[in-house]
Amino acid sequence: MKKITHILKDNHQNIINIWEKEVLIHVDAAKLANKIALHDHIPNILDDIIDILERHDEIEWNIEDFKIAKIEANSLEHGRHRASSAEFTAEQIMHEYMIFHNVIIRVFNDNRIENKAVYHLLKCCIDKSMLKSIESFTKSIHEMQNKLIGTLAHDIRNPLSAARLGIEMLNLDTTPERVERVKKMTMSSVDKALNMVEGLLDSISVKAGEGMMLSFSEMNLFEDVQTVYEEAQEVYSEKIIFECEDENLNGVFDATAIRRLLENLLTNAVKYGKAEKPITLKVSKLDDQYLQLSVHNYGTPIPEDKQKEIFNFLRHSSETNKKDLQSWGIGLTLVKMVAEAHGGKVSLESSEDSGTEFTVTISRTMNEPGKHRTKLNFSQNS
Known part of the structure; x- marks a missing residue:
């Protein structure tokens, strides 16, 4: 196992560089991200994989094994970050991980790693990380959508309250100048509320x-x-x-x-x-x-x-x-x-x-x- 972790450590930057190059070719959303944003937590996920391999000799695990839970934190952050990056989808995140997995396998093959259990463990780690990233990505998109809709719904009360107040004031004895000012305020508030309803409908289709x-x-x-x-x-x-x-x-x-x-x-x-x-x-x-x-x-x-x-x-x-x-x-x-x-x-x-x-x-x-x-x-x- 030490031999395998040494190989991954020695090829750490090379793995990231090859992954970046291939992601920029095959994942459309990656082309819109700058280099720092694209990398975000991928190097940390690779570090997690190395650490899992380094700490444990028993590798008859599955994706639900608590021993690979270490990879979850960086995977969740990766998904949250992708939710804030333009044009990413769950499918494109999966594509990122597939490329990442294939790059590591090529490094294993180049170094004649034939231990099937290592390949199985790597797949468990990648699958777990991908699952958590997509879970976090999806939750973050829903959270963004709920926040936008919640903000609009909350703010719609302001112009409607102002319009209601204006209507109530028109029933009071007041000067013509004041009536004109209140009518203007009421119309402005109603127009604003209508514009915000349109924004509310737009927010339903929020993407990453x-x-x-x-x-x-x-x-x-x-x-x-x-x-x-x-x-x-x-x-x-x-x-x-x-x-x-x-x-x-x-x-x-x-x-x-x-x-x-x-x-x-x-x-x-x-x-x-x-x-x-x-x-x-x-x-x-x-x-x-x-x-x-x-x-x-x-x-x-x-x-x-x-x-x-x-x-x-x-x-x-x-x-x-x-x-x-x-x-x-x-x-x-x-x-x-x-x-x-x-x-x-x-x-x-x-x-x-x-x-x-x-x-x-x-x-x-x-x-x-x-x-x-x-x-x-x-x-x-x-």
Whole structure:
């Protein structure tokens, strides 16, 4: 057995290189991934196989044997990663593993390994790893789909609530100017809810690496941002300050998505802010290419070690039970997705003294008008 593990160790990089070359030829989705993303956990799975061979001499096992369970962790991560990579399917993951298996067998053949039990053990390891990867991939796709649908369903309540409030206010004695403003707000809210229902239907067909369907158009974003502010003033009792020095916010945006982004940030600011302290919504131009939108509130700060985790679209199951992360809701995953779909990012500063501020940077020029489905980004650097 030591001879076999030495062969695999000596050929470790060669196995990975040959696998990569063949995967790029035969697996279509692999052509869209960069080299680091393509490798992800494959070298670790090979290390697991070597470790299993190295630790045990008894190799009359089957795929359910607890001795090959070590390979599960990296296999699960592989599947989760493929769910975040564009165009991968369960069939293409199986193809990856088939190529991986064949490359190792060729190394065994080149080194005249004739022990049938070793080939059997290798097959058990590959089958187990493939099974866990596809299981994780499938669960992750379902989780992404449920999160997108859940986010949309949750956010639809905001415009519908605003529209209902507007209708109720029209029954009250009020000035003609106020009636006109409330009618405008109500119509805007209904239109937004209809757009979101369309997005809800689009989310049912989510595939690996995909997020929401966004509809970009060339426009001035100022009116939409101002509408978010005016609706928030009507709905919430907290004082909200709106700062925007330049009303010329032209660019190519999905206005509905930007409004949802701001509404989620304002909702969290109201929920976690101090009622006696104002909330500030600020919009400014950074330069000819980028806009900056921020929402600030005073209140209990977000712990520094949690500030990146709350943006993660797919969290590990052990993390989803953390109430302090769950309590921020699924809206922040939408904030991150919308920012990145507009060629930008979201950042967070939070402390006891200065309060909590979410800052979103978006590009005015990156997108072309039309419908585009967003890509999921699982990086931690937002």
